[in-house]
Each structure stands twice: as C-alpha cells, then as structure tokens.
Amino acid sequence: MAxxxxxxxxAEKVLTIILxxxxxxxxxxxxxxxxxxxxxxxxxTVNLFMYLDGVWLSHLKYDKDFNNPGEWLSWCxxxxxxxxxxxxxxxxxxxxxxxxxxxxxxxxxxxxLTRMIAGSDRVITFNG
Amino acid sequence: MICSFTPGSFGGLACQQSSMDRTVEIxxxxxxxxDRIPVPVSKDGNQLKVGxxxxxxxxxxxxxxxxxxxxRSIQERGDHVDLFLLGDGVQLIRGSGTGxxxxxxxxxEMGSRVFLSGEHLKASGADVESLPHWxxxxxxxxxxxxxxxxxxxxxxxxx
Numbered sequence: 001m002a003x004x005x006x007x008x009x010x011a012e013k014v015l016t017i018i019l020x021x022x023x024x025x026x027x028x029x030x031x032x033x034x035x036x037x038x039x040x041x042x043x044x045t046v047n048l049f050m051y052l053d054g055v056w057l058s059h060l061k062y063d064k065d066f067n068n069p070g071e072w073l074s075w076c077x078x079x080x081x082x083x084x085x086x087x088x089x090x091x092x093x094x095x096x097x098x099x100x101x102x103x104x105x106x107x108x109x110x111x112x113l114t115r116m117i118a119g120s121d122r123v124i125t126f127n128g
Numbered sequence: 129m130i131c132s133f134t135p136g137s138f139g140g141l142a143c144q145q146s147s148m149d150r151t152v153e154i155x156x157x158x159x160x161x162x163d164r165i166p167v168p169v170s171k172d173g174n175q176l177k178v179g180x181x182x183x184x185x186x187x188x189x190x191x192x193x194x195x196x197x198x199x200r201s202i203q204e205r206g207d208h209v210d211l212f213l214l215g216d217g218v219q220l221i222r223g224s225g226t227g228x229x230x231x232x233x234x235x236x237e238m239g240s241r242v243f244l245s246g247e248h249l250k251a252s253g254a255d256v257e258s259l260p261h262w263x264x265x266x267x268x269x270x271x272x273x274x275x276x277x278x279x280x281x282x283x284x285x286x287x
Binding site for chain 2: 010013015026027028030031034035037038039041042044121122123124125126127128
C-alpha cells in the first residue's frame with residue numbers, strides 16, 4: 001500500500017478504464033472494477049467509462065448471493081472513481097435514470113470519453 | 129471523368145476527361161508503411177516499454193494471437209514488450225493447439241516478461257507447478273497490473 005505522500009503524488013496520474021462488455025458474459029466487468037479499485041487504493045485518479053454493452057454493469061443495483069460486479073461498481077463510486085456511461089448506449093438499452101446505480105454519470109461518449117482519454121496517462125480497455 | 133482499371137505508370141487508374149479527351153494519371157494512394165509511422169519513444173528517449181494485457185483465450189478468437197504477433201513486431205523493432213495474461217487470457221499458456229504457448233516462449237526468449245494472474249490460473253485448473261520457467265505468476269494481479277501500467281510501461285495495449 002502506498003504511503004500518504006506517494007498517494008498524493010499518484011493522484012496527479014490519471015488512469016482511464018473503458019468497459020465494453022456486459023457483466024456475466026465474460027470477466028471484463030470484474031477486471032474493470034477490480035483494476036479501478038486497485039488503482040484508487042494507490043491514490044491514482046481513475047475514470048471508468050462504460051460503453052456499448054458495458055453500460056449493463058450500471059444496471060446491477062441489488063445484492064446477490066453470487067459474484068456481483070455491480071456491488072464493486074458501487075464501491076468504485078464510493079472510493080472516488082469517476083464513473084460514467086455512454087448516453088446513447090444506455091438509451092438504446094432502455095436504461096433510464098431509475099435503472100442505473102446512483103453516481104454513474106450518463107454522458108456523451110464523444111465529449112466525455114474523448115476528454116477522459118486526452119487527459120489520461122494510461123488507458124486500459126476491457127472487452128475480452 | 130471516365131476511369132478504367134488500366135494501370136498507369138504509377139500503378140494507379142487511367143482516367144479520361146471526355147470533354148478534353150485527355151488522360152490523367154492518378155497516382156495510387158500511399159499507405160503508411162512501418163518506416164513512415166512515427167514511432168513514439170519513452171520519456172527518457174530510450175527503449176519504449178509496451179504492456180500487452182490479454183484477457184481472452186486464443187481458442188475462442190484470433191485477436192490474442194494477433195496481439196502476440198504485434199508484440200513480436202514491437203520486440204523485433206528493438207523496444208521492450210511485457211505480457212500480462214488475465215482472466216481467460218491465462219489459457220494462452222496452455223497453447224491448446226493454437227501455437228500461443230510457442231509464441232509466448234519466443235517472446236520470453238527475446239526478453240519479454242510474461243505475467244500470469246495466479247487466481248485465474250488456479251480457477252482454470254492449470255497445474256501451476258508445471259508452468260514454463262519464464263512464466264511469472266502474480267498473486268495480486270490487479271495491484272501488479274496497475275503498478276506496471278502506471279509506473280513501468282510507456283504504453284498499454286489491451287484486449
């Protein structure tokens with residue numbers, strides 16, 4: 001675990017994670033949230049953008065008796081990850097505001113994601 | 129303008145402007161080759177360190193094998209490549225008739241480090257004891273992935 005000084009230094013570095021696959025179809029959602037949490041633990045500034053089928057992750061709002069990447073997404077939001085999702089992708093899947101986890105910003109991909117990428121030191125995409 | 133598929137001296141199309149009855153040579157489109165693509169260099173101006181994060185298995189799709197081919201190209205160019213196999217990507221170590229094990233071994237011989245997620249390796253039922261000597265199993269894969277991505281690698285290529 002990074003020291004406080006190291007975390008303050010790390011905060012200047014930005015990691016953007018792009019998720020394009022839905023949960024339970026593959027491990028992509030698990031990889032995305034776990035990487036985001038690991039990066040936050042070290043103090044990095046982290047963006048998590050859900051795109052295409054990745055927006056389904058925001059739909060997992062309730063407790064489950066099995067692996068629940070939606071719960072980890074909520075942790076990401078609580079831990080200060082900037083979570084956003086594509087508005088068109090959400091509309092196309094009829095994901096309205098009441099359907100998605102609180103704290104995820106529904107926003108335009110061409111502006112928000114472009115800004116996130118342009119302002120990042122590293123970008124990791126999970127679509128496998 | 130009327131164009132035919134008759135190759136001109138530049139290998140392009142021969143086009144005829146009907147009103148002026150004049151043949152105009154259109155040179156072929158020039159696509160960038162490896163030499164023309166500007167190669168990014170690392171912060172200190174030396175060898176570029178590229179990390180490949182692979183989360184898919186070669187038995188399901190071709191992309192992981194293409195990524196290994198790309199990794200080899202970068203390594204041959206003189207830059208450094210590391211591979212990080214996560215989730216289903218750990219299956220690449222088994223080869224499963226796809227040639228991925230050989231490709232990984234060759235990359236390791238060329239200097240690549242090959243990291244495997246220990247938790248996903250165990251979940252896949254692989255015998256951790258029988259892994260090739262060049263394979264490095266990591267027990268906290270996401271912590272190590274973040275450290276490599278943010279502190280060691282200059283570029284990350286992910287699948």
